[in-house]
Amino acid sequence: MKVSYDGTKFSGFQAQPKDRTVQVEIERVLTILTKEEITIHASGRTDAGVHARGQVFHFLTNCTIPTDRFAIAMNTRLPEDVMILEAKEMPLDFHARHSAKRKTYRYCIDNGKFPDLFGRHYRLHVPVPLNRERMKQALSYIVGTHDFTSFTSTRSVKPHHVRTIYDAKLIEAGPFIHIEMTGNGFTYNMVRIITGTLIKIGHGKLKPEDMRLILDGCDRSLAGPTALPIGLMLMDVSYE
Amino acid sequence: MKVSYDGTKFSGFQAQPKDRTVQVEIERVLTILTKEEITIHASGRTDAGVHARGQVFHFLTNCTIPTDRFAIAMNTRLPEDVMILEAKEMPLDFHARHSAKRKTYRYCIDNGKFPDLFGRHYRLHVPVPLNRERMKQALSYIVGTHDFTSFTSTRSVKPHHVRTIYDAKLIEAGPFIHIEMTGNGFTYNMVRIITGTLIKIGHGKLKPEDMRLILDGCDRSLAGPTALPIGLMLMDVSYE
Incomplete structure (x- = not known):
């Protein structure tokens, strides 16, 4: 998935106890939608206050939501400073960080x-x-x-x-x-x-x-x- | 004065009891700086949520702050969603609304x-x-x-x-x-x-x-x- 976020009110991308992070917001919504416990893997973390227009992350799921409906379903549940721009099914060996060129x-x-x-x-x-x-x-x-x-x-x-x-x-x-x-x-x-x-x-x-x-x-x-x-x-x- | 504001968190320009307005924020700062009770007159009101890059207002004052220092002095005291861009001394018959072309x-x-x-x-x-x-x-x-x-x-x-x-x-x-x-x-x-x-x-x-x-x-x-x-x-x- 490709995601855009306004980093102003986030303590960065990566999940941390207590602080508001992009990862936790996304995982919360994915868990609701898929009814699975989802962990996402991003191309890399971004620091507190840093923004993104095209961050990429991947996750594994068995859910059957069509990929072209995923972005809209997630955006209606995400806060206004995070937005999914694209969702795509990838081969199992794809890794948002390791495969990044x-x-x-x-x-x-x-x-x-x-x-x-x-x-x-x-x-x-x-x-x-x-x-x-x-x-x-x-x-x-x-x-x-x-x-x-x-x-x-x-x-x-x-x-x-x-x-x-x-x-x-x-x-x-x-x-x-x-x-x-x-x-x-x-x-x-x-x-x-x-x-x-x-x-x-x-x-x-x-x-x-x-x-x-x-x-x-x-x-x-x-x-x-x-x-x-x-x-x-x-x-x-x-x-x- | 020329002022820019982000209307998102304002109930419009014009002073209203209770609600947060641009006029009240500006008058509060002007009163501190000039030690006079200042009322400002804008080129026109803008509605709640409307933004401005170049709103103009005037006021009368006897204070001696040089006009070229006024903007900076005000901006350090104004909230982050209001910014004075320019200050100019005008003839007494100037009126921000009536003189607007x-x-x-x-x-x-x-x-x-x-x-x-x-x-x-x-x-x-x-x-x-x-x-x-x-x-x-x-x-x-x-x-x-x-x-x-x-x-x-x-x-x-x-x-x-x-x-x-x-x-x-x-x-x-x-x-x-x-x-x-x-x-x-x-x-x-x-x-x-x-x-x-x-x-x-x-x-x-x-x-x-x-x-x-x-x-x-x-x-x-x-x-x-x-x-x-x-x-x-x-x-x-x-x-x-």
Whole structure:
């Protein structure tokens, strides 16, 4: 299933005791509909406050609800900040995380003097002027296969941080700046740390070429701060 | 002052006992800042649930806060769904309502199979396919000076409903349809009734040419329903 959610009022995707999470909302509805105890498996977790337009998850069920009716049946029972966009029956060996080939994330910055009120939960407001050309140049260095340790939270427990970025672009839309990246995977906080570093570069606190030095240094302390979750959106997960 | 607000959690612009209104929020902050009892006068009221990107209001004050500091000082004290965009000192004979020459409203429809989650408070979701060419044709009939009684709430207390529409256009943006109108004024619920009628035309329940007959009939019962406030936005008020 493909799901969109507004992360504003969630403590992230993954089920946690006490906190409101996307996973628990979805499993609750699936259990009602299928009358089975369902556990879902997503392409990856998203942090508290992070949004999704195209998160993907799978689950096993014996229920006979036709897949083309599933989305509507679920949406009538889900809260207004979660919406199923698509349901598809997959081969038994499909796994939302293991089978994922590419993910696309977008980070949205509102660089207007005052933030656009109607996107206030989905964009990071940066009131200082950002030089977009410098940010574009800096962004170009991350394309390719690199060790992204400098752009990974020190809380990461992964064995290594080598990832391949197929595409990274900066899209300008009036006062808004969208930073969009497609890769075979992303390390913990990677998009947010890259964005935090790009903001420093756009603001003139670092040079565009510093991006390359930071990447080569493999040291989290060289990069900029972790940008707030508010502007981050998981756009798409693609499979074979 | 020019103000933007998200109407979702307001019972409209105008002060009312008990209900949360934009006017009361603004006057509360102005009274704190100026230490005077301030009453504001807007270009017009907006109904419960209606949004604004460029509402204009005026007030009289003796306070000495520089106009270029006023917006920031107010925004730090206003709730997150109201934002002052501009402050300007005006001649004493300026009146936000009487001096207004043109207003622009936009009504936003989400015509996707599923609504875009991130604009769910700002667009009306219409899941049935709408024919945009038919809607464009229908919309063209309202340009000019007409008696808009058919597109006016029967609760209107105005002496007449003759208004001039300078421009009316339908803007397509993927699954979204924006209906934008500029006129010298709008009668009670006028944009919402025009939109409700256009939706019936786009859906094939009425013919584009019916728009002209409805207009000429000067009878509210001829037109379509009043579209929900959720999709309506006051975009701009212009003065000499």
